[in-house]
Structure formats: structure tokens, C-alpha cells
Amino acid sequence: MFLVYVITLSIFPGVLAEDMKSEKLGSWYPIILITTFNISDLVGKNIPFCGLAPQPSTLLALSVLRVVFVPAFLLAGKYASGVAVLMAALTVSLGFSNGFLTALLMTLAPASVEIQEAGLVENVMVFSLVAGLTVGAVAGWLWLM
Secondary structure, three states: OHHHHHHHHHHOOHHHHHOOOOOOOOOHHHHHHHHHHHHHHHHHHHHHHHOOOOOHHHHHHHHHHHHHHHHHHHHHHHHOOOOHHHHHHHHHHHHHHHHHHHHHHHHHHHHOOOOOOHHHHHHHHHHHHHHHHHHHHHHHHHHHO
16 A cells, blocks of 8 residues: 555656646646546546455555556656657556555455454554555655756
């Protein structure tokens, strides 16, 4: 959970709002990207309720794999920020994976341990969430400098 939010908040919303430019879409471009992120995040959060529940090792691998988003957005912002389709695809991937992993990690973690330990696991998940939000917000702020 920590890594999911560090990656997400280091990119969203700051990088999407400040670093991405499009001559065609003008000042609407960041608004469209942020809306795209929010919609894909919502879809990602609702997909697990359709019965899709990967193994914990798969969730860990997906969380670590999201590190690729940092250089992808950095390179896309520097060399291809005018390519709206590429930026939209990256934004959809970031939003969907954020929602999908958040919903699964928050629901499966307490369910995967003994009932006596579920409260402790829930507290660890909340701590990981808050720590990830904090570190991600600082990382997003540093990226904008």
C-alpha cells in the first residue's frame, strides 16, 4: 500500500497539472488528464468486486512494477507531452492500477490472516496508506521543483 501511493502521488496531480502541455487542447489538457485519472481509478476500484482476486505475490509484483510509471511520465512529459493518446494511456494505467491495487490490498489483507490478527493487519494497512500519502505528497512536491 505504501509503494502504491508513493508512486501515485509523486505523479498525480502535480505532474499532470503542471508539466503536461498540449497546443491543441491548451488549458483543458491537464483537466482532461486529471478527469481521466479519476475515472480510471474509479473503474479500477470497482473491478475487484467482479470476482477478480489475484494471489498476494501477484499484488506485490504489480505494486513494485508501478515504479516504471515514474520514468515513463518523466520521459513522456519531456519528449512526448503533446502526444495526447500516449499521455492518456499512461494516465489511465496509473489511475486503474491505483484503484485496483488499493481495493484489493485493503480488502484482502485482513481476510488473509487469522481473525485474531485482522485488527492488527488493518492498522498496519492504514499506517501504510498514511505513510504512502505523506511520502508521495512530498515526492510530488519535490518533482515539481
